[in-house]
Amino acid sequence: MPNLPDPLPWPEAVAPDTTAFARQAILNLNRTIFGFELFDRSLAQGTHTSASDAALLFNVLSHAECEVLMQRKIIFINCTHDTLASGHLELVPPERVVLELPPLDAPQRDDVETHLMALTDIRRRGFRLAFDQSVLTEPHLSWRPLASFIKIDISHASESELSAWVQMARQNPKARLIAEKVETEAQFAMAQDLGFTLFQGYWFAKPILLSGKTVRPAQAAIIQLINLVRQQASTAQIEDVLKRDPTLSFNLLRFINSAGFGLKHEITSFRHAVMMLGLKKLFRWAALLLTTSQGAGTSPAVANLAVVRGRLMELLAADSLTPEECDNAFVVGVFSMLDTLLGMPLAQAIEAIALPDTVVDALLHKQGLLAPYLELTVACENADDAMFAKASATLKLSSQQVNWAHLQALSWTETLVD
Structure with missing residues (x-):
């Protein structure tokens, strides 16, 4: 471990509109880090816009510290559908980023095919896309072939329900499955058995209280x-x-x-x-x-x-x-x-x-x-x-x-x- 210098002072470049973020690891079967999902910490009252998406990406990828942090790691970021057409994504290298896109609300579902054109274009430009399990059901099925990752919330689903999701997801063999909200060792083991290859959740970050083991x-x-x-x-x-x-x-x-x-x-x-x-x-x-x-x-x-x-x-x-x-x-x-x-x-x-x-x-x-x-x-x-x-x-x-x-x-x- 190198003898590192004292912390740097707050930089003048940190302006009031600077993006603050949190990260959560996404792990593979060996429980080593595959990538990080980033969360925007600077949003007021949960506001989420194409401009805030762009700010988060640009700030993270342009910080020297983050270049060290994210080296050889994939970055997952939640974004709006408006972000895809905003032009801001021209600022970031597509090979580094996975864009997580939400399903459309019921009043917007007539726009699924319209958004399909934008999703297809962004894939053509080299970005990978991640969707939640809604991409496996109507009316979002037309998006499924574009998915590089499908994130499935396992926290409240039964094993039979999850098995059904996995079977539907396998109709797109190119998409990797991410078990989301893994909170216990039993859930982790179940997700492995069902065929998930990537995992995300508090179990990997929060303490697990175990007893009866001795210190090595x-x-x-x-x-x-x-x-x-x-x-x-x-x-x-x-x-x-x-x-x-x-x-x-x-x-x-x-x-x-x-x-x-x-x-x-x-x-x-x-x-x-x-x-x-x-x-x-x-x-x-x-x-x-x-x-x-x-x-x-x-x-x-x-x-x-x-x-x-x-x-x-x-x-x-x-x-x-x-x-x-x-x-x-x-x-x-x-x-x-x-x-x-x-x-x-x-x-x-x-x-x-x-x-x-x-x-x-x-x-x-x-x-x-x-x-x-x-x-x-x-x-x-x-x-x-x-x-x-x-x-x-x-x-x-x-x-x-x-x-x-x-x-x-x-x-x-x-x-x-x-």
Whole structure:
């Protein structure tokens, strides 16, 4: 992981009409990230126009930070039918974008064939189209051959209903099926069995509370290291933990000898590595390592999301809290998904770790100094407009400030060494 600079100041280019966005991962069968769906966070009262679609696309694809964020990833964006004819899409590369289009309301259904011409034209220009399951029924069947993706909401449908949807969707063999609103492991397994190949939903982002699992040895060593650092233990005590876990010590030496540190000579001594880092940076490194050392069956996207949470909370707190509390904000973010990552209830996961009261209050009780920052961070992920408005107002942060911090957090996370 490189030694990254301090966060950039709010840029002058961030104007009042800057688009703020949230993202949600779309995962493949291996639970690695296939693409991201973007949600416009700057819309007032849910307003959605061709101009707002264009602003979101243009801002995302023109930000240097987003180029890092979206590299080799496909972007899914909801848009209006008016967007297709607006000319704004000339600004964006079609190979990067999937346009998600809504069905027509009942009064507009006579226009299905009229819109078909625009949809055909946009496909001819290289854009891929995504529709929900309404494309499988009358009166939208004429759109089905144009679908590259068909998103099916599995949250309230029975297995027999979903099976029927899948059979209808297979009449267009070129369209990939996305199971949307996957909220449990059972739903994920069912969707796999039915033939879905892409998945999206809170189960991949929200903690899953499981019990009866033990912490793997590598994770236990990391927790022991974190406790020693919090207790300001001696270098000899910390070195002893590193010596007893080859994976842990290897990761530390790889980290400190990375190009980001710019050291003239390679460090091969654990003691020297600990002294070079100092306790504060060692704690930060161990927290990141614990977050990314997820157990078997846990999606890499969850670890990625946890690190984004930590960095975003730290950046949001930078102008209001002390450096120590900014560090604590980072810890709240990365540890907020320990239950999913370690496979145990959150209270049990953090019981073994010596943490400040403000961290515990935010994680377990959703209260205290850091709780609003966690609430705002989760709102950014889930496109929860009400929570976003409430938390940002509580913290006196504008959507532009949150947007800029989110961009930096996403970019920073993408640069971390695997």
